[in-house]
Amino acid sequence: MREERHRARQHRTGLPGLEAVAVSSDRSFPRHAHDQYGIGVVLAGGHRSWSGVGAVEAAAGDVITVNPGEIHDGLPIQARIRAWQMLYLDPALLAGLLREDLPRAGEIARPALHDPVLAGRFTRLFAGIAAARPDAFAVEQDLVGVLMHLFARYGGGPAPRRGPPPFVARALRRLEEAPGEAVTLAELAGLSGVSRFQLIRGFARATGATPHAYLVQQRVRLARRLLAEGRWPAAAAAEAGFADQSHMTRAFVRQFGVTPARFRAALA
Known part of the structure; x- marks a missing residue:
């Protein structure tokens, strides 16, 4: 049996309702859901997942997202190690940060995005969080910038999903x-x-x-x-x-x- 190669590091963010994790793994994750919004960037390798819009793939440099309660899974492409950084935000935190500018942020429309500007902003934000002595003011400012870019361009979400029988x-x-x-x-x-x-x-x-x-x-x-x-x-x-x-x-x-x-x- 092949031994899995998996490493994960959780970072303190200093901001209630915001979690940060950096992962390097060849593990396949089963279908599951989160209570939070997820926003991340693939750093290396390739990632394939099933989502509400069907199967999607993301390569190094792509932004990956998930909405609260959205069923998804995750596996490496060609069984190779892929690395990514991810932020998870409580819906209440996101609503509070965007209330004045985007009162109806809704869902993120696409689970994989090729947007170098957004990826660069996210990378700077995550580096600030992972720093030895994070600057809370800079982290909050960069977080708002990432969210505004994401939801202004990709928010609102797809047509309402049909409910189950x-x-x-x-x-x-x-x-x-x-x-x-x-x-x-x-x-x-x-x-x-x-x-x-x-x-x-x-x-x-x-x-x-x-x-x-x-x-x-x-x-x-x-x-x-x-x-x-x-x-x-x-x-x-x-x-x-x-x-x-x-x-x-x-x-x-x-x-x-x-x-x-x-x-x-x-x-x-």
């Missing part, structure tokens, strides 16, 4: 509202009024994931929020519904590329 929507609501609680396929099928097979097939068509995979995603996102609130990893694992801390750690690393402990430490 009602029976899938009911299952989604159950998994999203109480991810920490135990659930069975029979319960979800009963809520949805379909057979187990119909639920699995319809769920995968609508979300790109199985009900169990989606539940794990929701549990990881809940654990992430709990860690950001100051919970210790063991407590976050229990509250999020994982069997133990090691199960949470494996799922967390698969989805976010860093361990829960490193994520929590970067926010301290």
Whole structure:
């Protein structure tokens, strides 16, 4: 079995609601979603992902983006290591920064952008964050510049995405509202009024994931929020519904590329 080569470093940003991570990896990430906006730049190699607009590819120098709640995955092109830097912004932070200029920023329309000017602004911003002694004023100024460029040109988003069928929507609501609680396929099928097979097939068509995979995603996102609130990893694992801390750690690393402990430490 080929050994994965993966390194991730989380940086303190000093700005609540903003996270920064630098990754070098040949790992394939399963389909998942984030609670935040994601904006980044590919530094080396190539990256392929499935998104709401279909399959896309990004090469070194390209900007990559994701909207809150948007299902996506990520894998290297030709099994090679690719490196990228990424910022994750809480929607409330973004709305506060752009309220006066872009009151309706909406979604980012494209998940991969070839925009050298935007990439250069992002690279300068990330370098400021990763500096030994970040200048908070300069970081905030450069962040606003990146967001204005991004949303002025690529904001507003595509036409509204069709919602899932009602029976899938009911299952989604159950998994999203109480991810920490135990659930069975029979319960979800009963809520949805379909057979187990119909639920699995319809769920995968609508979300790109199985009900169990989606539940794990929701549990990881809940654990992430709990860690950001100051919970210790063991407590976050229990509250999020994982069997133990090691199960949470494996799922967390698969989805976010860093361990829960490193994520929590970067926010301290």
